[in-house]
Amino acid sequence: MGEAIRFSQRNEPHLKTGTYRIQVETVTNIDCQLASEAVDITVSTERFRLPPDQIYSVYPPREAVGDYTECLPHIVLNRRSLPWEKTLLNSNSNMPWLALLVFDETEGIQMVESTCEEALKPEPGIFVPSIVLAVYEKPEDPCTCVHIPVDLLADILPYAEALSLLAHGKGVSLDHKVTDASVKDDWFAAVVANRFCLEPEGDRHAIRHTACLVSLEGYEACLGDEQNRREALAHCHSARMIVLANWSFSMAKAAFDFASSMASLDAAMISTPYQGNNEQVQQLCRLGYFPMNHHVRDGSQTVSWYQPPLVPYDESKEKTRCVRFADQLLEYDPDIGMMDIRYSSAWQIGKSMALADQSFVQKLYAWRQSNEMLARTSVYHGLLEMHLSSQHADESIRHRQDDHSMGHRFVQAARKYDEMDHQNSGKQTVLRQLNDRYRSLLSEVKADASTE
Numbered sequence: 001m002g003e004a005i006r007f008s009q010r011n012e013p014h015l016k017t018g019t020y021r022i023q024v025e026t027v028t029n030i031d032c033q034l035a036s037e038a039v040d041i042t043v044s045t046e047r048f049r050l051p052p053d054q055i056y057s058v059y060p061p062r063e064a065v066g067d068y069t070e071c072l073p074h075i076v077l078n079r080r081s082l083p084w085e086k087t088l089l090n091s092n093s094n095m096p097w098l099a100l101l102v103f104d105e106t107e108g109i110q111m112v113e114s115t116c117e118e119a120l121k122p123e124p125g126i127f128v129p130s131i132v133l134a135v136y137e138k139p140e141d142p143c144t145c146v147h148i149p150v151d152l153l154a155d156i157l158p159y160a161e162a163l164s165l166l167a168h169g170k171g172v173s174l175d176h177k178v179t180d181a182s183v184k185d186d187w188f189a190a191v192v193a194n195r196f197c198l199e200p201e202g203d204r205h206a207i208r209h210t211a212c213l214v215s216l217e218g219y220e221a222c223l224g225d226e227q228n229r230r231e232a233l234a235h236c237h238s239a240r241m242i243v244l245a246n247w248s249f250s251m252a253k254a255a256f257d258f259a260s261s262m263a264s265l266d267a268a269m270i271s272t273p274y275q276g277n278n279e280q281v282q283q284l285c286r287l288g289y290f291p292m293n294h295h296v297r298d299g300s301q302t303v304s305w306y307q308p309p310l311v312p313y314d315e316s317k318e319k320t321r322c323v324r325f326a327d328q329l330l331e332y333d334p335d336i337g338m339m340d341i342r343y344s345s346a347w348q349i350g351k352s353m354a355l356a357d358q359s360f361v362q363k364l365y366a367w368r369q370s371n372e373m374l375a376r377t378s379v380y381h382g383l384l385e386m387h388l389s390s391q392h393a394d395e396s397i398r399h400r401q402d403d404h405s406m407g408h409r410f411v412q413a414a415r416k417y418d419e420m421d422h423q424n425s426g427k428q429t430v431l432r433q434l435n436d437r438y439r440s441l442l443s444e445v446k447a448d449a450s451t452e
């Protein structure tokens with residue numbers, strides 16, 4: 001698709017959630033009555049928790065600290081139809097059943113880890129959504145809830161018209177993007193929050209925020225207008241909402257920039273975590289080595305040490321060696337009885353990256369072809385220089401003493417026959433060989449012509 005981005009107001013599924021009946025009847029022209037068959041199917045979606053592979057990305061990133069004053073937090077879902085797989089208000093099929101709510105640490109929300117049964121149990125003073133568990137849903141399944149003060153929820157919960165604008169479908173090119181195996185399509189669903197983050201004031205450096213992807217199921221009465229919302233939430237001090245996904249980040253002051261972000265990093269040396277007591281292994285881990293499974297060419301398996309390009313020390317540069325395959329760069333450490341595969345891995349990775357580049361492969365092929373043509377030309381040039389009748393031939397050969405081409409070596413070998421046997425000249429030997437080869441090729445051409 002190139003680098004284009006496509007937007008869709010919504011990506012509705014082929015079937016909304018619910019129970020459907022498929023009935024089959026047989027119609028025939030013979031005088032008999034055939035019984036009809038029916039089967040019920042249930043179309044469902046995740047109502048209480050999203051699997052991690054359904055979340056493609058979030059922004060601001062998890063546990064990030066930065067200036068997001070001009071950014072509306074949002075979440076991108078792998079399944080394009082997820083926000084529209086349920087219909088809450090029959091009069092507004094464009095409205096998603098999910099909403100992204102953002103809270104700061106001063107607003108007094110409370111995240112609760114419980115089960116589906118506990119989350120749906122009514123409690124005095126708490127607005128609990130009226131949801132009935134489906135047959136495939138178990139009461140003991142884990143569930144995350146958020147308790148929100150009703151005054152805060154009444155102010156920030158989007159109405160139906162706004163909800164239709166806070167979710168959309170997005171088609172992007174996956175070229176040059178790092179994606180996991182769960183990404184099967186280039187269409188995603190995005191859900192956007194309806195308010196900006198709170199910027200810190202005074203001496204406060206940052207304010208922590210929590211973003212919650214909540215289910216609106218059971219809150220249909222709060223999505224119509226303000227009066228219905230106030231009536232539904234009356235006599236309650238807080239409301240409980242089902243959280244399908246959540247993450248946290250911190251909003252820093254506007255003066256927060258890249259330099260200060262880098263200065264606040266814990267710039268420890270790159271190392272591999274290790275909890276054991278082996279001193280040799282501890283030293284290797286401090287140097288950034290990592291144990292990896294290694295499949296040897298003979299089919300056996302072992303464990304070898306790998307080190308990435310970024311190392312926590314200043315390593316002296318070694319002269320580059322030209323090798324034909326990766327195993328020539330393996331190094332064996334007899335003290336620990338293991339191999340070091342960092343250079344062989346780098347060689348193999350570089351080869352794979354090069355061969356995956358179509359333009360590079362084409363240039364490599366052209367280079368090999370030109371080298372082959374250059375070698376042939378060198379041979380022909382030496383033969384012609386040897387056998388052309390010219391008074392400058394011997395002088396030209398002497399001037400090319402430093403030439404190590406194949407053609408010149410062939411010429412020098414032919415001249416030795418002249419020095420050893422003046423009667424049987426090397427020139428004449430080469431000429432006879434060329435004439436024999438010419439006659440052989442000519443007979444092959446004639447044979448091909450006769451068969452046609």
